[in-house]
Amino acid sequence: MLFLCVFFALLGLGLGYAARYLKVQGEPLVEQIDALLPQTQCGQCKYPGCRPYAQAIVDETAEINQCPPGGEETIAALANLLGVATQPLNAEFGETNAPAVAFIIEQDCIGCVKCIPPCPVDAILGASKQMHTVIASECTGCELCIAPCPVDCIIMRPLAPPPGQWQWTTHHD
Amino acid sequence: MKPSSPANAALHIGLFSFMIVGLVTLVFHATKDKIANNERQTLISSLQTVLPQDSYDNDLLNDVIKIQPYTIYRARKTNQPIAAIFISTTPHGYNGDIRLLIGINIDGKITAIRVLKHKETPGLGDKIEIKKSDWVLGFKHKSLSDMSSAQWAVKQDGGSFDQFTGATITPRAIVNEVKKTGLFFQQNQQVIFQ
Amino acid sequence: MIKQWKFPGGIALGDHKQTTEIRDTALPAELIYPLLQRSDCYATATVYPGERVLKGQVIATQKKPLTTPVHAASSGVIKEIAPHLIAHPSGLTDSCIVIETDGLDEALPANPCLDYHLETAENLRIKIAQAGIVGLGGAAFPTAEKLQALQPIHTLIINGAECEPYISCDASLIGSHAQQVVQGALIMQYILQAERCIIAIENNMPATLQALHEATSQESIQIVSVPAIYPTGGEKQLIKVLTGKKIPANSLPTDHGVVCQNVGTAFAVYQAIIQGIPLTERIITITGKGINHPGNLRVKIGTPIKYLIEQCGGYSQNIQRLIMGGPMMGIALSSDDIAVIKATNCLLGMTNNELAESQSAMPCIRCGDCSTVCPAELLPQQLYWYGRSGQLEQCQDYQLFDCIECGCCDIVCPSHIPLVQSFRSSKGELIIKEKQAAQAQLAKKRYQNQQQRREKEQQDKIAKAAKRQAAIDKIKAAAAKRKTQGV
Amino acid sequence: MKHYLLLLISTILVNNFVLVRFLGLCPFLGVSRKLKSAVGMGLATTFVLTLASVSSYLLYQYLLLPLDLQYLRTISFIVVIAVVVQLTEILMHKFSPLLHRKLGLYLPLITTNCAVLGVALINLQQAHGFIESIVFGVGTALGFTLVLVLFAALRERIDAADVPAPFRGASIGLITAGLMSMAFMGFIGLA
């Protein structure tokens, strides 16, 4: 019996060594997860951007259903990557809205530059005391610029594709 | 997580396994006799299905002889051989081997037979189990010498044993095996009871 | 006769064709030109409202790649550049140049060229580009682009197959202008330096064949009549039939030394080079049981459809649907308040009994008929299953983008599943997804840049503060030293 | 030779571990959503099963039997299996992180995949010799991989089907496994 225990202990020793010497470096998984996130950088997931959220998923401190802009599709993609079950979007974090971009009503803009720092992708152009504009093609629709504006001149406009970008949709099933 | 040292891990596993193995060993020793007894009891009661308990007085389990392809338990009363119990196997079942327990009196009469193991089609061939039908009871007290050899066969082959609906192969295999075993017993009694 | 091959799949359809004399149309009051050309390519307007333009004058140019200039088809005044319904499956409006014609039909002077052999190929190509010529076979791809081959071209195919039922504009064009079509073909052969030129037409048009033979009696052009199996007219299918070559997915015929041009395109090339006039007119088949006087019409590009239908005696009672293009690949228009474009080859007014009575779709029974007829050798049923269940990567694996949307699978499906529609929406979803991914990538990059910049600013600030602190410390230390020294 | 061949056929088809003997069902139902991960899981299991079958045989013959410790067979087998699995996991984590992530939850579950312990115990029960143990291990693993891959392909199709709501997911998976098992009964009598 003692013999067996010693044998087990030896196995444990081997295992311990294996665990140490074959320890994997780095965690490319973060990148893979980050690549699936919409990169809106809106912080609705309660993390300061998409990558921190990706890190949190890897660390298992966050669920996969906390990103409203990504919605069900992102959740499904994450579930597939991680080999876990999908789950509905957690409403605590907000709901998925139709894609939109910010638009500054130019005649109301007082040029306070308060909206520029919050924009995570530098999509707002403007200088102090001058009218600001949003570069629509770069705006991610994160809405972070809305709250800081003292005169509420920033509105979200839904993105309607022009005919050139129109696509067929299925009417059945 | 920082891995702790391998030696530490080994120590852990060693310690844990010592505890657990120790516990199991304790229980093992506590139950050892009971289990051995159970096993013995089961075997005996299985043998007793083909040979009544009061017909012999020796220790069946220790009076066993192996003659290929049979395992034979010898029953004696006051040291006189009175019967033998054969474990024999026929390969001619519908789906492979059928293992039988056959009790034969010293005078060549079958005391009883039971099927120990088979793979026959459920619902067709499995009526050879005592649980499913009492077909096997039909062998009781049949003797080889009673019947002409030709009658030791299923009805379809002109014999006197029933087959059951839809299945001839299985009963045929058993009847033939019992007959073969009986003949073997008749011819080798001396050797068996040496 | 040259050797012919067979392409996989395909089906024989009833032809419903009536080859008639080409009728001229009167001048409409308005001409409408959408700026949107192929998929997402817009031409740039060069005129402004109120400006007077002449027939043949450029009103929009090709600033972006893969666009072609647009020429006014008659003289008049630019009324507006404003959103207007366009001939597009989306049924959306988009910005269009509208010309109010003045009835004078005053043209810019033409710039004819008597012997094109004296010009360089490059020059001819530029002329073709400037004449605004696009493929008139349906895809409206800039012809000059296709004539600029990077590989040596051995075969030029002039596609007169017209495999879709009802359409007969190419046949009637050959019927009345065979000589010019052949000339156009020869010009393109000259540009491409192709060894041979083949004109292909379907074998159910003997009169057209006859006309062509007469026109080519002098020339080295081969005339081939190909079996009337839909879609022989498809570029890859026709190349397979005529040369035995399979053009693999993701590669163009030019990569394999073949160029394929429509009959109408050849005619337009003739006009652009020999007569020196840009593309402002084309032949359009107006047909179907829903039209009172069907026929082939010579039409100014930009003419409103409503006007054309009036010219054809209006609609019959039970018209159900108005289709631009053929019954297999056309688009159903929501209204006739739309102008014809360069790619319009047919207007088809369909009545109830010509149309599929809307049988409800049953589940796919995996009968495989669809894959038997698919000319692209796809498995439409698998594409459909995967598309339906949102497994889009699988769709790509099964080569969704090779589907030419010919509709063969759709009409043989016993379960009446709208397969083409399913494929189009899967393609759309994939395209949108790709776009979103690109957008996300861009956002990520900009975000990272911003973060790096901010971090750097932060560090600079700290460094600066440290420096300042150091300076202050130094001064203080010096002062203290002085003090002690002073004492 | 024929004996081994029959043993192989018997373990792969006739007495298929998953469909007939009911062993290894959890990973069978768990890792069969996608054909590709099924193939990966099959390979991992094949490796582990073969190794486990052999090492448990050696352990039993050369350690437990001489020391008269048969009653500790379950414990010692499972420890050996756990070690084999852990090693596989560490190796896989190092060399194919994505596969590792995909099989994530299930790799440690191979330890608790009854099939592995089942192989060891059945080897004992049927008194298999050394070569027989290897053949049995390999056969079991191949049988497992075969049905896993077929099942995964089936499930990919079923996932796209219009299955009534209560049956979606595990339920239809089990019914499908049942019908597969029914089909496998056709092999009865082969070996």
Next chain:
Amino acid sequence: MANNTQTIIRNGLWQNNQALVALLGLCPLLAVSNTVINSLGLGIATTLTLVLSNGLVSSLRRYILPEIRLPLFVLMIAGIVTIIELLMNAWFYELYKTLGIFIPLIVTNCAIIGRAEVFASKNRILPSLIDGLAMGLGFSFALLLLGAFREVLGAGTLFSQADLLFGEAASHWQINVFDDYSGMLLALLPPGAFIALGLLVAAKNAISSKL
């Protein structure tokens, strides 16, 4: 993770039922559920193991090194199961024989190690014990349902061979649900087990969605 007793119990018996929802521990579930009595026997053995292993893991959780936790869990479970096996072998020999290798295989019942990993190694002893009990009962519940379903359909009886578990006195507890029923063998064979469990899971889903 809410740890109040009620949630744990609800989780174990219904919401996260190991057999019907988590689909763990299926092998013994399917293999021995051909009669109610077999089911009961295995259910008791499994529940006992779950409770004991949860308790043991939970009480020792502080001394377990993370990277060798799985081998250690398995070791403990194996120990417990061997003890139960020995005890059954001694006192319920017949039942032990019919359940066959599925008793030692409780070791590898995925549900048990799953609970050790997910719950017991992170929680205190009492909740762990309750969790073990609830999960075990939930598992036994599924086993019994399945056993009853299969026995009735397959043989037309209930509680046959009760003597295996309850001694001689119970040998005529057998209820013949249908008289003169020739039995639908499929239900007793492997395919029947799968299909019956599939139907059971569907029924659970249907009921859950109504609730």
Next chain:
Amino acid sequence: MQFSTSCSPFTPANTSVNQLMRQVLIALLPALGTMFWLFGYTVLLQLLLSSITALLAEALCLWLRKRPIKVHLFDLSALITAALLALAIPTIAPWWISVSGTLFAIIIAKQVYGGLGYNPFNPAMAGYVFLLISFPQQMTAWQSPFLFLPLSDSLQLIFSGHLVIDGLSSATILDHIKTQLSLGLSLTGIQSSALFGNIAGKGWELISLAYLLGGLWLLYRKVISSHIPVAVLSGLAIPTSIHYLLDTGSANSALFQLLSGASLCAAFFIATDPVSAATSNSGRLIYGILIGLLIYIIRTWGGYPDAIAFAVLLANLSAPAIDFYTHPKPLKQQL
């Protein structure tokens, strides 16, 4: 003027599911006729029983799933399932055999997966195997051929089961041969037995030919393509012939194999069920050959004399994997 829009193409289809299924039902008529001639009303009663059960079960499921009952009921696929099952079970089986088999086929094998088009397994064969495993005794006793039973006897036989007629039941020829071979008899001896016809089982040859006739009609009407039948028949005939050449004593000739049991029915009617078969042409060839081979293997070494249903189910469960590994990668790969 405004028009309704939709997606191209705008040409109506000229077939429908209903039409296809009708053709298959029509093609089954010769076999039905032959069986009626051989066995009498029993076969019609079985057909009636299973058809009614199938339609009711289908309607019930559709109703439970809140689907349009009429459209789906009249796709006729349930009737094919019922018909094939009814023709496959022994004609003298008691009524509850057809009823329970059909219920299993329609509910478990088909509707649970979503109904027409979604079932991975052939419903009729799933139903048949269910019966064979569950009730082997009733499923192995066939009515003796040329024993034409009048209607009243048939009714009594199927619904009360208490009719005793001499020589009513016998084993099928494949079953018989298997039994005899197990006794060590040689084939030549067996072939002279009363059960034996000119080539295969007495009467059974005719039924097989009737299936062949129906199958050819289906081919002619392009309801099925020739890939699967050809593959099944060659998958069975080729190994059989090789075996026969090597060992004439215990192996049957290819012709015998093709004409006995349900080989031809399987090749033309069962393996061709589009829903549960592989879908590409190369996939279908593999699928068919697999069926043929499995029939050969199980008939030769396995426990089931006819093996058709098992072979089909085994191929069904391989079909998605076959599809996966054979899907044509058309032009890209050839570059």
